[in-house]
Amino acid sequence: MEAQRQNAAGGEPQAERQGQGRGLPEEEEDDAMDAFLDKFRSQPYRGRLHEDTWEQELDKIPMFMKKAPSEINPQENPELACLQSLIFDDERPLEEQAKTYKDEGNDYFKDKDYQRAVASYTEGLKKKCSDPNLNVVLLTNRAAAQFHLGNLRSALNDVLAARKLKPSHLKAIIRGAMCHLELKNFSEAMSWCDEGLRLDSKEKKLLDMKTKADKLKRAEQRDIRKAKLKERKEAAQQGMLLRAAQARKIRLASTASDEEEESVPSYVGLVSQDAVGARVSLDDSGRLSWPTLLLYPEYGQTDFISAFHEDSRFIDHFMVMFKERPVWDLERKYRPNNLELYFENEDGDEMYQVSPEHTLLETLQHPRYLVRAWTPVFMVFAKQSSFCKKFMQGRKVHWLR
Template sequence: MEAAAGPAEEAGPDSCFLDRFRSQRYAGAFSPESWEQEFDKIPLFMKESPSEIDPEQNPELACLQSIIFDEDQPPEEQANTYKNEGNEYFKEKNYKKAVISYAEGLKKKCSNQDLNAVLYTNRAAAHFYLGNYRSALCDVITARKLKPNHLKAIIRGALCHLELKNFSEAMTWCEEGLRIDSKEKKLVETRAKADRLKRAEERDVRKAKLKERKEQTQQQVLLTAIKERNIKLFLEAPKNEDEISDGLGEMSLNGLSSDNAMGAKVYLDDNGKLNWPVLFLYPEYGQTDFISAFHEDARFIDHILVMFAELPPWDLERKYHPSNLEVYFEHEAREEIYQVDAENTLLQVLQHQRYFVKAGTPTFLILVTRSPFSKNYFLGKKVNRLK
């Protein structure tokens, strides 16, 4: 016979508490989705401090900061605190914040000159790694005024001078530092590097001066050769006859420079002959040909025969045969055109009283004989045959 069921057991007080604990979430618990970010907001576990501290967002951190940077502390303690903060930033390679911290320490104007010298030197190091070499140099100079034998300041100053390519000054700072510590490795290395770079710089300067003198001599010889041939050079075309005089007075070394796209310039060859960069223009099709070295004794027909041995692809009407072509140059100031005999040499044309070499590059027009374009091109212009 089964026993009768007894009354249910009543739950005790401990059981009720555990049930409530299981069913209710702790009010200060981290969110399962963002617990890592929330954990990082606790000052003790922060991986890095925020750039700006908002008391409402980070009340614990703001409280700690107010304790650390207590304005009631003596200036020396405050300056030292900022120095330590700057050192931490420096270790993290956060050089911008390090500069700010060291600067805040210097603002305290404490009476400890050794501490101030360290702050200046440390700020110089942070500036150095930011590439602010002049600012860094100013800081180490100030540090040495406070502490003349501060070796770290001397090392940093030597490195700044080295980066600024002040090689003599870098060597001087190294010598001053080595008088304090003759075995300081960084100073020995910096002095050797500055000396090597100084010698290289002096050698480059000597080479540059020698090259410049050589070029000036060559240019003078070249200019003399051009003058002897009575060739007239102008950087810009003369506006009227009053500005021309005899032409020779306008010539200068600058007149030998060339604005052409190929960068070619007139030069004297081993036989004492001039070779010119020459530009041929084909206005009918907007085309050009460039000859980088047109010998002064070469004829125009010699180059035309080579250039038009085959008809160019832009000659749609197939009319640019050497026998059909005429050579001209323009005198812009007089609005005149001169026809060049293709049998003439370049020198003969350049010696003409109406020809002026512009920007170091003689320029000529190539037109098809008696073509409609040529007739239209000559309208309103006086055409002269070169004699």
Template structure:
């Protein structure tokens, strides 16, 4: 006679045989499909490679159930915070630093009484923020970690890293020294300190070079304005005189200098008056040809050069394309500058230098660029053009 246990075993085998026999005639509907089995397998919570961003209890009931167990609010705060720390660590390993920050933040929100755990949460969140490029937020977290535990070495290392990335090299050195006082042989701190010291020296060198360059440029600009003033050359608005000052007056002097230089800006022609080492000025000069609506720019017209010398080059063998009739010969040209305030034209003697003309009583420079009108002497256009204007002779 068979024992009860034997009958029970036989019943189990019979049940399994009946269960398997059923699928000989009826296809199992809960299995994986042949072509999408890998995707479906990845939906099983136990085998998921990556959790979904949002969990819908209707679509993922098993996962929602597991989550409710893991993040049960009835558990002690320390356990909940630790769970979030572990979750954050997993995200960190996957280099999903945004989610890591969220997990560590949730852990800190629990405000558990385990200060060591809170230190780790702050330090780990600082690391995630650092890799996201949020240096200031990372530094804030390591400061919070060190407030709870001043000697926490990882917080010190990450704080030093933040300061290096933010180019606060003096602060980085101070953090490194604090850490090395605790662990004199800490390799990462030793390397960081060496790097911060080198970059600090380079930064100080660059600052010195920038200051020297600024001082040189300022001195040159002051000399340029003084040279213009000494010649009696007049701009459309008067240059402010350079003067020595100290204290609060330095700001007024800087504004005065800036105002004078603004009148000598590049303007529309893209060039600026220059002062050479011999103390000579070279101006960008515009020649205007109203008969054809054309212009010429001489980028650097030396003040001691005569007008006729430039005209000889511009209208020599090679003429501009617009002078098809070759009317513009140097000996046949008349030059004028305009006094816009009085609406007058003033003759310019071609054999005079630029400096001689710019120092004339009614000659004003507009936008840092002297301009001169050129007409063909005796032409019908010249007669019509001058008939409408008051003209003064050359000096």
């Protein structure tokens, strides 16, 4: 009894004195702990993160990944490969598998990775589950991803397929209207909007799209009318110019094919950017002004007269153009009274010298002159220059009186 009182008063139980309930003396337990710690120090934990590369290592752990890799290598990411096999288990019901791909596609869509979203929705559709509502969602979601990728025809095919399963699916109708609007099928876009508004008359997207489609359709029709009116005016003006040229007995190269059958003139390659957009005009008094190109073969230079009145003389233009020496005329030989003017015949083997005192009309009325593309072309040389003599070799030269 005394021993029991001593124990109750604070004496330590025998079991605790012999190792705190584990059956080991205190000295042996301390030795075992020291050995464990020594082993731990000598053999560091192999799964620890390294100080320099911990962020990269942490990103390989599925729970901490910022973004899953596009292709999973089981050897590099065994944990992720295991999770993937669980998620995409082919033994699960088809509806569950399709839903998993739908959810995966939605995640990609939120990240704006539309290409992968399309791939995920496509895998879901391949499961051919029996749930029509799920298939409709997969189709409309894939249509949205295709739309963002710019694959409008593919997107439209998806919404058409979705509507075969569920004609009243509002999201499919909205996305179909969007596709038609982007494809500039304004009438079809308005028709799809009307169908959707019969289901929900307050749907803002459809109301806005219909207003936009109607506005664009009216603008398109207005542009078509303007283009047709402009075409008719140009045809009438072209007819007037053609009749004016025929009345003056000026020969015109009628079509591009006619010009192709002719020999290529020697001045091909010498062009003027200023010539683009200039056109023959007929003034109120019935006189013609021609866009005219002057070539200087010796230096590969050109001058362009946008409106050479048919009653004006060449010398009148020379007096203005050569009032100051051109920068390319280093020998100062291109002066108004020291110039010779020529044109080629159709075959390019004969040259006709024109007096600078002649008017443009007198020259164009020569029976051997052919106006190509409604733009007369003439060559200018310095008088008696060695280049001019060499250029004329092998050609017949005629003086136009």
